[in-house]
Amino acid sequence: MSAAFTALILFLCTGALVPVNRQFRQTPDGILVFVASNGTHTDVVVPLQVPHTQGASWFRHLPDSSFHSRFDAYEYAAFGWGSEKFYLASYNQQVPGPATVLRALVPGPTLMHVRFLRHAPPAGTHVVAVHISPAQYQLLTAQIEAAFQSDSLNRYTLRTAAGYTANDFFFRATGRYHALRTCNDWTVRTLRRAGLRVPLKSPLAAPVLHQVRQAK
Template identity: 30%
Template sequence: MKKAFKILGKILLGIVGFVVVYVLFAFILSRIPVNSENKNKNEDVTIYIKTNGVHTDIVVPIKTEYKDWSQKVQFAHIKSQDSTMQYIGFGWGDKGFYLNTPEWADLKFSTAFNAVFYLGTSAMHATFLKQVKETESCVKIKISQAEYQQLIAYIEESFQYDKNGSPILINATTYGQNDSFYEANRKYHLFYTCNTWANNALKSANQKAALWTPSDTGIFCHYQ
């Protein structure tokens, strides 16, 4: 019995130690900036980073001379089918979280376990918006044409596509009137979260970002 308790104690100690190290590294690495001095003076496109307090979306204009997102991520894919929308927010995350957890109260242990331990699949979330306002949780960023094209490529590479080159739509009914979901590449885990994806999106466009972060605060602290 004593031996069993010793083993259990070591396991618990190991778990606590891992959590402490993870939180410490998450804090330190998220405070190390990259691209902190963007020397590009061109401001061709306005984008936004937007958080709901946990998850970060990259918000871009639906139509510009450089990209018309509605050609593939169509208005017909959302319940409202409202073609007057002006912006689209992109987020990447665990498919189970997106489809089965519209509210935190709906979170199941199995969903969280699968996400954390690399057992689930991922999805792209598109949110159509009529307008975007700057707030503490929504930051405006002006980028060049070249930077936007790099961001476009990054977002496009996150989708899975069918044989016709269209994003694979997921039939989801858990969100609002202006949301759609698509099959995505990569898997969610402790070291690659929805916010890691958004942080890497900013890196791809040569914008201010954290060296690495699993949280939205690790992104937004560089825009305060």
């Protein structure tokens, strides 16, 4: 085993234990956002509309006006970044095979997975609720917006007509997915740049939830 490979493994293992933005404190009565996981993958969950902020107006970026009429009464949306190959191989509740997993380890195209939620997700083992300030919310939504590919009219580019259900969709994303830049690393970078407490580096979901949960 080479010294470089050993150093990489140590970095990945210890990075999950080292918090950044450890000074972060929740904002009483602030904007409620969530970090949610299915056990392996993490999403950032934010309100679709927040009065009196300059955060994202999600519907104006969507390519079809029907999105607004369909989901206007929904309260939250979950955003996750990941490998196009892995996402599309997961349709119909399929578990991607070893070949798909191995192909995802080398740089490849990415998608943003967007799920519309009628209500805020209930906090629990795999869902962490955090109250943040309007300024942090603006930074957070700006990071999420930057992950989407947009057309000349600044509308997100839909990859497929449907997602896993009637309430989720895949859009083309920026960046390349590979072994050192995973879906959970995207969540870490997105939250870190908004000032929230996260691990230094984590390809896994559990350390992300753990560090966010430590915020007072």
